[in-house]
Amino acid sequence: MTQDTRKRRAAEAAITEIAPLLDAKSVVGVGTGSTANAFIDALAAIKHTFDATVASSKASADRLNGHGIPVLDLNAAGEVLVYVDGADEVDGNRCLLKGGGGALTREKIVAASSERFVCIVDDSKMVDTLGAFPLPVEVVPMARGLVARALVEFGGAPEWRQEFTTDNGNIILDVHGLKIADPPALESAINDIPGVVCNGVFARNAADLVIVASHEGVHTL
Numbered sequence: 001m002t003q004d005t006r007k008r009r010a011a012e013a014a015i016t017e018i019a020p021l022l023d024a025k026s027v028v029g030v031g032t033g034s035t036a037n038a039f040i041d042a043l044a045a046i047k048h049t050f051d052a053t054v055a056s057s058k059a060s061a062d063r064l065n066g067h068g069i070p071v072l073d074l075n076a077a078g079e080v081l082v083y084v085d086g087a088d089e090v091d092g093n094r095c096l097l098k099g100g101g102g103a104l105t106r107e108k109i110v111a112a113s114s115e116r117f118v119c120i121v122d123d124s125k126m127v128d129t130l131g132a133f134p135l136p137v138e139v140v141p142m143a144r145g146l147v148a149r150a151l152v153e154f155g156g157a158p159e160w161r162q163e164f165t166t167d168n169g170n171i172i173l174d175v176h177g178l179k180i181a182d183p184p185a186l187e188s189a190i191n192d193i194p195g196v197v198c199n200g201v202f203a204r205n206a207a208d209l210v211i212v213a214s215h216e217g218v219h220t221l
Contacts, residue, residue: 001215004038006122007086010213011038014120017211018082019046021116026050027077029110030064031085032057032103035120039084040064054080056110057103058167074113083114087207088133088200090125094207094221095183099136099200102166108198112205119207123214130183134159134174136200141171143195150193151175154186170197 018028030040030053040060043053044067052070054077055061061071074080085107089097096119098104111117135156139147144160151158156175164172180186183203190199210221 003122003124006213006215007035007038008042009218010035010120010122010211011042013211013213013218014039014084014118015042015046017118017209018084019049021081022046022050024051026081027052027054027072027079029054029080029083029114030056030060031083031107031110032060033086033101035086035122036060036084037063039120040067043067044069052077054110056085056106057101074110080110080114082116082118083111084118084120085111087119087121087125087202089127089130090119090121090207090210091127091130091183092221094119094210095130096202096207097130097133097135097180097200098202099138099172100133102136102161102164102172104136104200105138105166105168105198108202108205111202116209117205117207119210121210121212123212126212130180130201131178134176135178135180137173137175137190138166138168138170138197138199139173140195140197144171144173147193147195148173151190154178154190168197
């Protein structure tokens with residue numbers, strides 16, 4: 001079974017999970033990335049059962065619109081019933097490392113605005129300790145050097161993701177070499193660095209449910 005097939009099965013399982021919760025007034029939050037794209041494609045089949053969506057990136061909004069699914073600005077959406085997104089890494093406590101697609105700040109905002117956060121992944125994303133995947137940190141451009149030096153003090157090796165700008169007009173530093181033993185503490189510490197907009201550790205607002213697709217089937221955390 002290919003990784004794309006496993007992603008699609010996780011997305012389909014998320015539809016099964018959220019479909020009973022939806023009604024004509026429901027707003028669904030949607031993440032960014034290849035697994036989120038699989039969810040968007042599956043969501044199109046039940047678009048008549050809910051009101052609208054909120055997207056964490058322009059790319060996801062464009063894909064939703066392509067399926068004829070309404071997309072609202074978060075400030076106009078009111079309550080978001082459920083947020084569904086993928087992750088770059090997931091540990092056994094449902095803490096996540098996200099931001100490979102560069103949408104981490106908007107992803108974290110939509111996740112925090114939602115009543116329930118469902119993460120969908122294939123089993124290759126499951127880890128004992130976060131950090132093998134480089135940790136993305138969104139940074140105000142003028143603070144790139146300041147933030148990079150601070151991240152070195154945390155034991156990481158930051159690398160500027162050149163020729164990439166977030167939907168917020170900022171840059172990304174990808175931090176290699178971190179072993180994130182205490183995700184909530186590191187999330188807070190990095191966010192306290194002046195110039196940091198957000199970082200890709202999702203621990204203070206961890207997923208409520210993780211759906212994992214493997215060769216053996218689909219299971220949940």
